Amino acid sequence: MRQKTKLIHGGISTDPHTGAVSIPIYQVSTYKQEGVGGHKGFEYSRTGNPTRHALEELIKDLEGGTRGFAFGSGMAAITAVVMLFNSGDHIILTDDVYGGTFRVMTKVLNRFGIESTFVDTSNLENITNTIKPNTKAIYLETPTNPLLKITDIEAAAKIAKEHNLLTIVDNTFSTPYWQTPIAQGADIVLHSATKYIGGHSDVVAGLVVVNDEKLGEDLHFVQNSTGGVLGPQDSWLLIRGIKTLGVRMEETETNTKAIVHFLEGHPAVKKVFYPGLETHPNYEIAKKQAKGFGGMVSFDVGSAEAADKLLAKIHYFTLAESLGAVESLISVPARMTHASIPQERRAELGITDGLVRISVGIEDVEDLLEDLQQALEN
Numbered sequence: 001m002r003q004k005t006k007l008i009h010g011g012i013s014t015d016p017h018t019g020a021v022s023i024p025i026y027q028v029s030t031y032k033q034e035g036v037g038g039h040k041g042f043e044y045s046r047t048g049n050p051t052r053h054a055l056e057e058l059i060k061d062l063e064g065g066t067r068g069f070a071f072g073s074g075m076a077a078i079t080a081v082v083m084l085f086n087s088g089d090h091i092i093l094t095d096d097v098y099g100g101t102f103r104v105m106t107k108v109l110n111r112f113g114i115e116s117t118f119v120d121t122s123n124l125e126n127i128t129n130t131i132k133p134n135t136k137a138i139y140l141e142t143p144t145n146p147l148l149k150i151t152d153i154e155a156a157a158k159i160a161k162e163h164n165l166l167t168i169v170d171n172t173f174s175t176p177y178w179q180t181p182i183a184q185g186a187d188i189v190l191h192s193a194t195k196y197i198g199g200h201s202d203v204v205a206g207l208v209v210v211n212d213e214k215l216g217e218d219l220h221f222v223q224n225s226t227g228g229v230l231g232p233q234d235s236w237l238l239i240r241g242i243k244t245l246g247v248r249m250e251e252t253e254t255n256t257k258a259i260v261h262f263l264e265g266h267p268a269v270k271k272v273f274y275p276g277l278e279t280h281p282n283y284e285i286a287k288k289q290a291k292g293f294g295g296m297v298s299f300d301v302g303s304a305e306a307a308d309k310l311l312a313k314i315h316y317f318t319l320a321e322s323l324g325a326v327e328s329l330i331s332v333p334a335r336m337t338h339a340s341i342p343q344e345r346r347a348e349l350g351i352t353d354g355l356v357r358i359s360v361g362i363e364d365v366e367d368l369l370e371d372l373q374q375a376l377e378n
């Protein structure tokens, strides 16, 4: 089955009991048992719910793993994955991971003895040099936010295997439509499904896929024990969103290419960050490991003042955090998504005050281009 067909026919696409072609929302907490332990596969909805199960089967198929899991948010998914480890274990992470990932690792999970080191994983030597005797995993985000850095998943997973470490990939920006990390050697793939997978800015959710039976059992144990599960209504919304993931990603890609081309040629734009540009330092790796470059673009307009002028004039790009939905969004990372990162650290990472990030939606690209054109005029 090809990927667009899988979006529609993967997982459990028809309700086995009624033939309904949309999996019903099983709004239920518990299930009748015929005798003690005599149930039809479901006992209690924290442990398993048919709507959530259909979603979990679908994301498993899309990522090509052995088992899928749905959580109440991307952060709940990430936290559950890190709970597979023990006090005293060390994890190496990409330095410009999602801010919430940095926060949970350094302010919450560190209190339970999970150690973390953040390095620029786009340079593989940094990974090798950071491995310690207690290192247990490499956690990658690629492309990253907001500078769209790329890590070679296959090469990083190879280093991980050599040292007996797990490879975990946050695949939120690419989605399985463009990039399937398990096929490149990753053990665990996770998502903020709040973004492209849901796709309509109407649900907060997280998904995980593992590529090993034992890891699947262990993660189900954590999911059931800690309880951060996704409800049936939101599971259904994700299944619905996934059906159009392919057409949304294709349309986003087309719009993004045109916008990147426009920004590259505009005198008010100092620099454009996009993995689909041949001038991007890891363009070849991006091209090798993903079928599309995605809809996230950052560009530098030189100063906070210039960024504010742009924001004051722009119409169709909504000023908001988040990304990956049908509507185009715009943000200033230094003062929004990355405001919690200290100024010096931001400077080190290259997140300047004039950096503007856009998440390209699926509006008519002519409207988006005209809008950027008038907003960049001074």
Ligand SMILES: *Cc1c(COP(=O)(O)O)cnc(C)c1O
Binding pocket: 073, 074, 075, 076, 098, 100, 101, 141, 145, 170, 172, 173, 191, 192, 193, 194, 195, 204, 205, 206
């Ligand atoms: C948003 C996001 C998260 C966190 O997900 P939530 O659904 O907001 O909890 C994690 N990783 C990336 C890359 C994200 O963009």
